[in-house]
Amino acid sequence: MKPSLAKGTRDFTAVEVARRRFIINILQKNFELFGFQPLETPSFENLSTLTGKYGEEGDRLIFKILNSSINEAKEDKKNNMLLDFQKALDRPFSSDNLTDKALRYDLTVPFARFVAMNHNQLTFPFKRYQIQPVWRADRPQKGRYREFYQCDADVVGSESLLQEVDLVQLYLKSFAELGVSVTIHINNRKILSGLAEFAGITDKLIDFTVALDKLDKIGKDGVVKELLERGIAQESIDKLDFLFTQSNDALENLLQLKEKFEGNEVGLKGVEELETVIIQSLNLGVDIQNLVFDITLARGLDYYTGAIFEVKANNVQMGSIGGGGRYDNLTEVFGVKNIPGIGVSFGLDRIYLVMEELGLFPKDATTKVDYLFANFGGNEISEALKLIKQLREKGISAEIYPEAAKIGKQFTYAEKKGIKNLVFLGEEIKNGNITYKDLEAGEQKTVSLEEFLG
Known part of the structure; x- marks a missing residue:
C-alpha cells in the first residue's frame, strides 16, 4: 500500500521545524515579557465541554472521537446489520451516543474549563499563554489545515480596557520582531448588538454576525x-447599508455610530469602549494606519462579548494571521460566574506562510551542524571522536561521517545538509594542528588545536 498523509495534515522537515521554532521563540519571549505564564491542556476534551461554544458552524467542525468500547464494528443481533456509526454521530449529544470526547477545536474553551476547575487556586488577574495544536474538520486549502498550532495569550479576572490596549501592543511588538507588517482590525461585539437593535433584528444577532x-x-x-x-427582512438590511461604505477615519466612523445609537445603551457602550482602546493605543505611538476600526468585523464565535481583533498581513494575500477578543461569560457555562476574560491568538501556520512568501526568515533560523569530521577509516577516528566530545561540551554541534567513504561523497553529504565546516584529521594532528574547510566561504585553513577549540 502506498503511504499517504491524511488530508489537512503535514510533515515538517528540519528546515521547517527550525523556522517554526524561530516564530515560536519570539512569541514565547514576548508572552513572558508581557507577564503571561505557560499552560498546557489535553489534546482532547469531553464533547460536552466543546459543543455549544463555537456557534452552529463551529460545532460542525469539531472532530469527534469514537468511544474505545465501540471502535470495532459490532453486529446488531436483531437484524445482523452493522451499526450505522454516521447516524449515531450526527445525533445531538446524549449519553447513549457513540462518542463523548473530541479533539480540541481551539485553546480558549479548554482554558476556560481549566479556570472554572481551578479558580479557587488561581491569582487573578490570571495571565496565561499556550502554544499547542488544535484540530478542525474544515476543508483544507492554502493557510487552512485540519491540524494546526495556535499560540494564545489570555487574561481572566479583569474587566479593565487596559488589557485590550496591552494586547494591541503585544501584537504589534511581536509582528515587528518577526518583520511582518500588519494591520490590526478591531471592533466591539456590543457595537454589533447595537446594530442589531438599530435594525430591529435583535433576535437574529447570531445570524447577522x-x-x-x-x-x-x-x-x-x-x-x-x-x-x-437567514430570515432578515430587506427593510432591516437597508438600515444597515451604511456598514458597507465606511470611511478610513476610525474616530469619524465612531462619531457616526454615536448619532445612530442615540438611546441605544448597549451600542453606545461598545462605541465608548472601542474609543478608549483606540485613543490609548494612539497615545502609545500606534500608527492609526496599523489599527483600523472595522465595523463589519464580527468573528463568528458566539462567546465574544466585547472587543474583537483580527490581524492581517500587509503586502501579501492571506487570511487573518491572528485574532481574538473579550469573552466575559465563557466560564459561566461551566458553573463559575464573574470571571471576565480576553485573549488573542497568533496563527503560527499562516505567519509561517507569510514570512516564507516575503522571504523574512533569517539564515540562522535554520539549524545547521557546525563541523563534520571526515571518515577515512584509519586511526584518526578515535581522535575525531574525542574532539567532537570537546566541541559538544562547549555547545558547538559536530558529528563524524559514519562510514569510511570517498571524500566526494562526504562533501556531498555536508553540502546537502548545510554543514558549515568539513574537518580533515591528518598527520598535522601530531603537531597539535587541525585542517578544516569552511564550506560556506570555500576556504581551507590549518590552525592549532587550541585555536580550533577556542
Missing part, C-alpha cells in the same frame, strides 16, 4: 443574500 463576518470572502452582495436566507 455570522453572515457579516464573511464580507471579505463573499462581498456585500453575498452577505445581503445570506442575510435574506
Whole structure:
C-alpha cells in the first residue's frame, strides 16, 4: 500500500521545524515579557465541554472521537446489520451516543474549563499563554489545515480596557520582531448588538454576525443574500447599508455610530469602549494606519462579548494571521460566574506562510551542524571522536561521517545538509594542528588545536 498523509495534515522537515521554532521563540519571549505564564491542556476534551461554544458552524467542525468500547464494528443481533456509526454521530449529544470526547477545536474553551476547575487556586488577574495544536474538520486549502498550532495569550479576572490596549501592543511588538507588517482590525461585539437593535433584528444577532463576518470572502452582495436566507427582512438590511461604505477615519466612523445609537445603551457602550482602546493605543505611538476600526468585523464565535481583533498581513494575500477578543461569560457555562476574560491568538501556520512568501526568515533560523569530521577509516577516528566530545561540551554541534567513504561523497553529504565546516584529521594532528574547510566561504585553513577549540 502506498503511504499517504491524511488530508489537512503535514510533515515538517528540519528546515521547517527550525523556522517554526524561530516564530515560536519570539512569541514565547514576548508572552513572558508581557507577564503571561505557560499552560498546557489535553489534546482532547469531553464533547460536552466543546459543543455549544463555537456557534452552529463551529460545532460542525469539531472532530469527534469514537468511544474505545465501540471502535470495532459490532453486529446488531436483531437484524445482523452493522451499526450505522454516521447516524449515531450526527445525533445531538446524549449519553447513549457513540462518542463523548473530541479533539480540541481551539485553546480558549479548554482554558476556560481549566479556570472554572481551578479558580479557587488561581491569582487573578490570571495571565496565561499556550502554544499547542488544535484540530478542525474544515476543508483544507492554502493557510487552512485540519491540524494546526495556535499560540494564545489570555487574561481572566479583569474587566479593565487596559488589557485590550496591552494586547494591541503585544501584537504589534511581536509582528515587528518577526518583520511582518500588519494591520490590526478591531471592533466591539456590543457595537454589533447595537446594530442589531438599530435594525430591529435583535433576535437574529447570531445570524447577522455570522453572515457579516464573511464580507471579505463573499462581498456585500453575498452577505445581503445570506442575510435574506437567514430570515432578515430587506427593510432591516437597508438600515444597515451604511456598514458597507465606511470611511478610513476610525474616530469619524465612531462619531457616526454615536448619532445612530442615540438611546441605544448597549451600542453606545461598545462605541465608548472601542474609543478608549483606540485613543490609548494612539497615545502609545500606534500608527492609526496599523489599527483600523472595522465595523463589519464580527468573528463568528458566539462567546465574544466585547472587543474583537483580527490581524492581517500587509503586502501579501492571506487570511487573518491572528485574532481574538473579550469573552466575559465563557466560564459561566461551566458553573463559575464573574470571571471576565480576553485573549488573542497568533496563527503560527499562516505567519509561517507569510514570512516564507516575503522571504523574512533569517539564515540562522535554520539549524545547521557546525563541523563534520571526515571518515577515512584509519586511526584518526578515535581522535575525531574525542574532539567532537570537546566541541559538544562547549555547545558547538559536530558529528563524524559514519562510514569510511570517498571524500566526494562526504562533501556531498555536508553540502546537502548545510554543514558549515568539513574537518580533515591528518598527520598535522601530531603537531597539535587541525585542517578544516569552511564550506560556506570555500576556504581551507590549518590552525592549532587550541585555536580550533577556542
